[in-house]
Amino acid sequence: MTKKIKLDTELFAKIFIPLFIGLLFLGTWECVVEYLNIPPYLVPSPVLMFKTLILDWTLLSSALLVTLKITLLSFLLSTVIGVAISFLFVQSRQIERALFPYAVLLQVTPIVAVAPLIIIWVQNTTLSLVICSSLVALFPIISNTTLGLKSIDKDLLSFFELQRATRIQILLRLRVPSALPYFLGGLRISSGLSLIGAVVAEFVAGTGGSGSGLAYQILQAGFQLNIPRMFAALLLISITGIALFATMAWITQRLLKDWHSSELTAE
Amino acid sequence: MEARSAVLTHCLSPVVEVVDAAKTYSDGFEALQPVNLSIGTGEFITLLGPSGCGKSTLLRMISGLTKPSSGEIRLWPNQKGGTAKAPSQSTQNKLSFVFQSPTLMPWADVRANVRLPLDLAGVPRKTADSQVDEVLCTVGLSDFASSLPKALSGGMQMRVSIARGLITKPNLLLMDEPFGALDEITRYKLDSELLGLWASHKLTVIFVTHSIHEAVFLSSKIIMMGAKPGRITQEFLINEPYPRTPSFMVSKEFLEYSQTVQASLMKASA
Numbered sequence A: 001m002t003k004k005i006k007l008d009t010e011l012f013a014k015i016f017i018p019l020f021i022g023l024l025f026l027g028t029w030e031c032v033v034e035y036l037n038i039p040p041y042l043v044p045s046p047v048l049m050f051k052t053l054i055l056d057w058t059l060l061s062s063a064l065l066v067t068l069k070i071t072l073l074s075f076l077l078s079t080v081i082g083v084a085i086s087f088l089f090v091q092s093r094q095i096e097r098a099l100f101p102y103a104v105l106l107q108v109t110p111i112v113a114v115a116p117l118i119i120i121w122v123q124n125t126t127l128s129l130v131i132c133s134s135l136v137a138l139f140p141i142i143s144n145t146t147l148g149l150k151s152i153d154k155d156l157l158s159f160f161e162l163q164r165a166t167r168i169q170i171l172l173r174l175r176v177p178s179a180l181p182y183f184l185g186g187l188r189i190s191s192g193l194s195l196i197g198a199v200v201a202e203f204v205a206g207t208g209g210s211g212s213g214l215a216y217q218i219l220q221a222g223f224q225l226n227i228p229r230m231f232a233a234l235l236l237i238s239i240t241g242i243a244l245f246a247t248m249a250w251i252t253q254r255l256l257k258d259w260h261s262s263e264l265t266a267e
Numbered sequence B: 001m002e003a004r005s006a007v008l009t010h011c012l013s014p015v016v017e018v019v020d021a022a023k024t025y026s027d028g029f030e031a032l033q034p035v036n037l038s039i040g041t042g043e044f045i046t047l048l049g050p051s052g053c054g055k056s057t058l059l060r061m062i063s064g065l066t067k068p069s070s071g072e073i074r075l076w077p078n079q080k081g082g083t084a085k086a087p088s089q090s091t092q093n094k095l096s097f098v099f100q101s102p103t104l105m106p107w108a109d110v111r112a113n114v115r116l117p118l119d120l121a122g123v124p125r126k127t128a129d130s131q132v133d134e135v136l137c138t139v140g141l142s143d144f145a146s147s148l149p150k151a152l153s154g155g156m157q158m159r160v161s162i163a164r165g166l167i168t169k170p171n172l173l174l175m176d177e178p179f180g181a182l183d184e185i186t187r188y189k190l191d192s193e194l195l196g197l198w199a200s201h202k203l204t205v206i207f208v209t210h211s212i213h214e215a216v217f218l219s220s221k222i223i224m225m226g227a228k229p230g231r232i233t234q235e236f237l238i239n240e241p242y243p244r245t246p247s248f249m250v251s252k253e254f255l256e257y258s259q260t261v262q263a264s265l266m267k268a269s270a
Helices: A002-036 A046-055 A057-091 A093-108 A111-121 A125-150 A154-162 A167-205 A214-223 A227-256 B002-008 B055-063 B086-092 B110-120 B125-138 B154-166 B184-200 B212-218 B246-250 B252-269
Strands: B014-024 B030-040 B044-048 B070-075 B095-098 B172-176 B204-209 B221-226 B231-237
Touching (some): A002 A046, A046 A057, A057 A093, A057 A227, A111 A167, A154 A167, A167 A227, B014 B055, B014 B204, B030 B231, B055 B095, B055 B172, B095 B154, B110 B154, B125 B154, B184 B246, B212 B246, B212 B252, B221 B252, B231 B252, B246 B252
Parallel strands (some): B044 B204, B095 B172
Antiparallel strands (some): B014 B030, B014 B070, B221 B231
16 A cells, blocks of 8 residues: 555656646746747747647658667667677777777767768768767767676676686676666667767758658758747657657666666665 | 695695795785695684785685685695596585675576576586575575575575585585674574584585684684784684584683684784
8 A cells, every 4th residue: 555655656756747847847938938929930839839740740750750760770789889899898908908099089079070971981871870870879888888897796706717607607697797787877878879869960961852850850940940840840859869768767677676776766 | 745744644634735825916915925734624714813814815825716926725635646537536526615795696586696606517407406495495595595685684695605605515615704794693693504514514614704703613723814914823723522502602611712812813913
């Protein structure tokens, strides 16, 4: 009984309060726009924004699918490559020392500066966008997973060594499970970054036509001073980002809730 | 060399022979001066001393986790002479290590934690599981096979760790301050249980502690060590019969042993 009540209050704190603040914000926005008579080409009212979203749904939803595809592909690609690089890093201190500066280089170089090159070199538009976006999302996965693979209990490692465990056994039975919380933390950051990367890359590429994503819609709407559509596209990007984050948080919670201190509730 | 083997004939066949083994780390820190030690089958040896006396270093060297910078450690020296019968011999002579903290895998349940050494050795799951049940029964954790370590108390986690140490049926059990983090009551309880396991499994135990009472209660022999630099200062035989009961802890003999050891420890720490 008490558990149910506790769960309800938690649900309330987690969902209803943020939702209430959101509604409050939208209400104030609507009132301010109405009261001050701000023209829609400067700031559209929330109601107009949602109306545009519904009216332009065919256009915006296909653009959303394109952006979503690039986001998910690059998220997948950066995860696979990031994990592979991390495995390489923990195999030898020498390899890590030699290559880590380049991983940092990857991180500090602004993607807008590199994107034009990649777009020139790679003919396929989707592929070039995926590569750009993966470059943005890669680093947190490398650094978090590497840190995780190394964050093992030293005595437990000694125990494995005393039992004559092979490198592979140590990797699979000790390093990988120990790294899981760190890896998932990296995924959570990278899921958002791959969306940002996808949008930025679309901006730079500026590709139109049937394969255009949300960024292109925002660009176009800007040229046409169709500000309500711009807001509607922005809203879709935000919602996508929140959905990605929530999915990752949910997966993390499912995988770690039994044993890791980050997901244990104090009782 | 002659003199040494003459000494050794006193004991039953030795399990561990430490010959002039010393440890100096690469930064020049002298953790342990050359020590000589012979441990016979079935002994319960305690390495006792203040922090920094090299007792853990000595234990890790015996286990093979740390290599001595000079000298030699020989395990089962009498049986390892010929390599011809190595396979069967080496499977009979095993050592196990129990660490200061339980060092369990937090993501795995008690059963999987205890089974780990068998899994690593490639023992089939069915055989392994029946062995796990057996060993969990000996440490009194049968009801907790599918619990995660988080759900257990510190003392129970330590029991899991001991069970994991026993699953390979070792002859030599090395323990590095295993009960140091536990409360007094739990500690005494586990001390008594350990003596029971030692007797029933015919183990040789090398036990590191800095508690005089624990050392006197458990040991057949106490090796006193001193710090800065780490070295062996004295050996005490505790000539008290086993099984030792809690009443031994309040006996006159226990007090006398404790006082003698205490005086020696003070000297070693000075």
